Amino acid sequence: MESRPSIQNTLLTVINEHIFHNWGQIMHTPMKVLIAASNELPAKDEGLEALWDRFLVRMVSNCIECDASFFKMIKGAGGDMSELAESLYITDELYSDWQNESKQVGVHDSVINAIKNIRKILAALEKEDGNQLRYYISDRRWRKAYRLMQTSAYLNGRSEINLSDYLLLIHSFWNDVECIPNVLNAFTSSISDTVLKGLSKIDKSIRQLMTPQKQTAQQSTPSRINSDNNDFAEYDYFYYLVENYPAGDTYFSKWDYAALTNQTRDGVRYYDSKRKKNIIHTLVPGRPFDAKSLNATNLTKVNIQRCQNGAIIDGTPYAFRRKAAHPTTNSELLQTLPVYQRVSLIQDSFKTCVEKWEKSVTAIWTDCDNIFLSSNDLALVNKMLKDVNEQIKTIEVKLNNVVMMIK
Missing domain, CATH: 1.10.8.80 (Magnesium chelatase subunit I, C-Terminal domain)
Structure with a gap:
């Protein structure tokens, strides 16, 4: 494909604009298709990249591999071609x-x-x-x-x-x-990416099904005193919200709660006119409560002690509002179900995954009659189909074995 820059530029102009400059005369070329052949591909750094990029379809032509085609070629009469009927012309x-x-x-x-x-x-x-x-x-x-x-x-x-x-x-x-x-x-x-990802998820679910689940500390102790209070939702950086308090939305100082014990202590509930919130604070011995600096009105004395997941206020336990739970994934939800239900869901997922794949295979690749695909192209597809089918059979065997084990 070696050529001078002037020839390359001329070819690019013909390809891109369908124009040929012939000694100052502009000639329009009615080109419908351009076919080129070469014994070698363009070498690097020879300035042929732009020309090479213009050829959309690239075919490597090797020696004839099929025996039938080979003998048809050598027995052929030659290059004589009969004239095409006018009905076959592309006008x-x-x-x-x-x-x-x-x-x-x-x-x-x-x-x-x-x-x-x-x-x-x-x-x-x-x-x-x-x-x-x-x-x-x-x-x-x-x-x-x-x-x-x-x-x-x-x-x-x-x-x-x-x-x-x-x-x-x-x-x-x-x-x-x-x-x-x-x-x-x-x-x-x-x-095959979609079906293989689906099969991979199903395989993972089967392996999780057969792996004994270790009980976490939180699972083994369903109720506990929250020492670090990380589960409580925070408001204005300094408060927890007391759930279902009779006086309406009431907020408890997080710093007071950190120091609170199971022993009853004196506290005060008041309305903060600046924050526009009902707030509960513990009273510290020897330190007077400064209502003015805290913008406090409607002061009421209360008794407070720590309890599980909240505080006991005047003898009644109240929970603090917790942080929003993280969304449960399908995988996490699956782990909470009984084994037989988990197996049934996995079977349904497997069936849906395979049915979608087989539907697409039947509609497209079975007896594929695309006139532009070669036998080599279809062989590539057939290998891919074979690999996917082997994956499907492997997952199917695993799933059937699990079903047999739980019966």
Whole structure:
């Protein structure tokens, strides 16, 4: 692909703008497709990166591997080609219709999820590769790739891009021959990512089911005196809220509570006109209560002592409001259920996961007739399907064994 810069610039102008400058004369080129061939890929630092990037679909053509195709080639009569019937010609009008109608093709959710996955995978590969741009896909290339998928779906008679169209991008998203295996793995991983994550969660639930749960200190002692008061909600940094106090919302000094014991002490309840709150403080012997400095009105003497999770005020125990509990995850909730219920939920999750996967496989890959996918492309898919099915069988055996053990 060695050429002078002037030739490269001329080619880029033809490709991008469909214009050819011929000795000062501008000629419009009615180019529909550009096909090029080379015995080698562009070498680095030769200025061919821009030209190389313009070729959306890249195919490595090796020797014929299939015996049937090989003997068909060597026994062939040669390069004589019969003239095509006019009905097979792609006219300008037909080409324009294809262009306009293919732009109306939508995209299935499974493809959107796969695209999200492949973007993450390729970004991780690029970072791991030292940002050499071997796995970098520009937004411009993504836009062209989307049009490629739309065209594939349209010419296959569909109104929506599916994963068979998405798989064609394995021929568009490699920049270096050495990267091809990683790109192929990335695409199959992006397709099976959802089901494999689902199976992984189910496998984890099965392992947790078979692992004896250690009782934590909090579980073994359901009620205890909270020494550090970390469970109490704090208000204005200095107070706890007394739940269900007859005088309405009433706040207890957190510093007083830290020093409180099981022995009854004198205290005072008052209304703080500045904070607009009912507050309870303990009275410290030898230190007079300064109502003025505390903006205190409606003073009432009370007796206070510490109790579990709160305080006893005038002989009646009151709890302090606690912090909001952290949201319980599905995994945590599952651990609280009886074993037979946990197994039943895991079975339901497994069934749903497998049914979704098999539905997508049946709809797309079984008897896949995408006219643009080669046998090698489909072999790649079949290997991925086989790997997922093995994972499903492994989880199914584990789950059946657990069911047998609890019967």
